[in-house]
Every structure is written in structure tokens, then in C-alpha cells.
Amino acid sequence: MTHSFEGAGDGTRAVRAGLPEPVKHEPTLPGPVFAAHFHLPGDPTGPYTYGRDENPTWTHLERAIGELEAPGRDGVETLVFASGMAAISAVMFSQLSAGDAVVLPDDGYQVLPLVRGQLEAYGIEVRTAPTGGDAQLDVLDGAKLLWIETPSNPGLDVCDVRRLAEAAHARGALVAVDNTLATPLGQRPLELGADFSVASGTKQLTGHGDILLGYVTGGDASAMASVRRWRKIVGAIPGPMEAWLAHRSLATLQMRVDRQDASAQVIAETLRDWPEELGVRYPGLPGDPSHKIASQQMRRFGCVVSFTLPTRARADRFLDALRLVDDATSFGGVRSTAERRGRWGGDAVPEGFIRLSVGAEDPEDLVADVWRALDESAK
Numbered sequence: 001m002t003h004s005f006e007g008a009g010d011g012t013r014a015v016r017a018g019l020p021e022p023v024k025h026e027p028t029l030p031g032p033v034f035a036a037h038f039h040l041p042g043d044p045t046g047p048y049t050y051g052r053d054e055n056p057t058w059t060h061l062e063r064a065i066g067e068l069e070a071p072g073r074d075g076v077e078t079l080v081f082a083s084g085m086a087a088i089s090a091v092m093f094s095q096l097s098a099g100d101a102v103v104l105p106d107d108g109y110q111v112l113p114l115v116r117g118q119l120e121a122y123g124i125e126v127r128t129a130p131t132g133g134d135a136q137l138d139v140l141d142g143a144k145l146l147w148i149e150t151p152s153n154p155g156l157d158v159c160d161v162r163r164l165a166e167a168a169h170a171r172g173a174l175v176a177v178d179n180t181l182a183t184p185l186g187q188r189p190l191e192l193g194a195d196f197s198v199a200s201g202t203k204q205l206t207g208h209g210d211i212l213l214g215y216v217t218g219g220d221a222s223a224m225a226s227v228r229r230w231r232k233i234v235g236a237i238p239g240p241m242e243a244w245l246a247h248r249s250l251a252t253l254q255m256r257v258d259r260q261d262a263s264a265q266v267i268a269e270t271l272r273d274w275p276e277e278l279g280v281r282y283p284g285l286p287g288d289p290s291h292k293i294a295s296q297q298m299r300r301f302g303c304v305v306s307f308t309l310p311t312r313a314r315a316d317r318f319l320d321a322l323r324l325v326d327d328a329t330s331f332g333g334v335r336s337t338a339e340r341r342g343r344w345g346g347d348a349v350p351e352g353f354i355r356l357s358v359g360a361e362d363p364e365d366l367v368a369d370v371w372r373a374l375d376e377s378a379k
Helices: 010-016 056-069 084-095 112-121 132-139 161-170 221-234 240-250 253-272 291-297 312-321 363-377
Strands: 077-081 101-105 125-129 145-149 174-178 196-200 214-218 304-308 337-340 353-357
Touching (some): 010 056, 056 214, 084 214, 161 174, 253 363, 312 353, 312 363
Parallel strands (some): 145 174, 174 196
Antiparallel strands (some): 196 214, 337 353
């Protein structure tokens, strides 16, 4: 049993969500439950039977994420997974069958092309369109599922979730939104009309770069039952320690997000004002192509800034010159990271394209580090 925090602020909700009712002498957040099986005399009834199906540590975390994604809303269920890709795969492969059509973004996460190949191998038609300009609307007819990624990773384009969801539902399609980059504090896809909010908890949600985790939140009981069944079949479950660490990390989510996102705004403005034209993208910049729609559906604009240096060599020199920013993949952690995204080969970006994830360091120090690295790399 957990309390509802309807009307509470983001910080209060993040700190309190998913905690059990207080019991004298018991911890406020129970420790991880390590169990492959549970005492189960008689018929196999009750919440906990076998470790691949349920775990008390997952339950607390799932309730917490559900409270963040859809505060005060009844009938919403959250399921946690071993990684963000496990969560993405669970929605796609549980909802789609041979002969169905799915609409994906052509500028989304760089593993999506691999997913496309597997979907097509199973006889599922895959259509793609860019995130920007709500271009996925043009290929919706007859689709079973619309997959939205907004802001897109790594290009940071934004689409109108309400508009796309209404159009998809009018055509009989389900709608899933990858909410990784925004986090539930940035936007709540279910409130915008989506059927599923899916995310990698590896990133800013948990924010320390030390666990892999994913989740699916949805309000349709039948659809979520299919997702749960897929998790059981595939066994893509998180360990109890990862689930406990994730729940512990949620307590600082609002503080981290506010610090990182505010610093990202400062970094984006700094890059915009650099003498060279860097093609800076950040939804929080008033001049950004995504700003208008982002302002209508997002409460915070995220911690990722992207820009493009003229050449691969210049980008490599820039990354090497940074001192407070680690040259590493992933994003959302308290320690700033950056990478030349083209090195992975899955993104349609220029060779000099940089994805910068702004951490919790002092913004003045980060600005100085980025400014110096830009200057040194230009020589």
C-alpha cells in the first residue's frame, strides 16, 4: 500500500513515491529481496511465487515510477525490465504480429535499425518517417503501432504527441512514446494521449551511470498483460539490487533534473554564442526548431545538447581537450559526458556531430571547460 501524492510537487513525489506504509522498526525503503522462489504451500496464489514473475523490490519501484509517470491516475501499471531495450522490445514484440505494420522514427535511437530488421524477419511491415514536423502522420494508415521518440536521440527533434496520438487512435493504432530523454519530470506521455510510456532507466531517471534498467508504463490492462507475458517468456528482468538502487536514486531525481537541465540551457546558449556556427540543438533555446512544440508539452527540456563541429578530427580534438566531461556514451548521469555520435554508425549524423550530456557539476566550470576545449581544438 502506498500513498497518493496528487497535487504534490515533483520533489515530494520523487522522494516519497513507491514507499510502503510505515511499520515501526522497519526501514522506510526496504532492502533488496534476493529470491528465486518463495514459500508457496498449496495452490500458487498471491503476489510472489517465482523470481522471474514478481519480486517485492520491483513492486516498490514500479509503483514509484507509475506515480511519476501518471500521478493520481487509477488503472496505470508499470513493469520494470533489465534494460531500456528490453522494455522497447517487450512493447513491440508483444503488440505486433506477422502482417501488422508499425511506424518508427527514422532518426531515433541507433539500435532501432536492428529492431527493424528483426521485426521484418517476423513478417511485420516497418515504415519510418522523421520526428520533426510530425512527419509520421503521413505513414499512419493501417498501422497497428506508432512509435514516437521525442525529443529524438541524438538530433533532439520534437513532435506533437497529442496530435499524433489522436491521429493514430482514429486509425485504430496504439501509441508508444520513448520518454527516456525527457524523463517523467519533463513530460508525461500518458497525459498527452499515449498508450505506453517506455524508457531506459539507465539514463537520467537513475542518473549515476551505474545500472541498466528499463520500464513500460501503460493504462490499457489488456495491452499491459501482453507486455507482462512477454517479460515472463523472455525473462528480461532486472536484478533486485538494480531495482533497489533505481528506487533509491529516484529520491534525488527532481534535484538532479533541475540542476542538469538548467545547466544544459546555459551550455546551449554558450554554444549558440560561439563565433563559429555549430548548429546547436536544444529544445529549450527559443530559436530552436523544436522549441514551440516542446514548450507546449514539456515541463523541462532535458540535459542533452547537440552540436556539430566541422570535421571528425576537430571533434576528436575537442573531446580530448575536455577535462570535466568524460568521453563516454549514454547520457543523463551526474557526471557530464560527450561523444562523437557518428562513431557508432547507427545515426544519420555528420562526422563532427557531438552529443553532450550535461551533468551536475557547477555550470560555470562546465562552460569554462567547453569554451576552452572549443578554443584549443580550433588551433
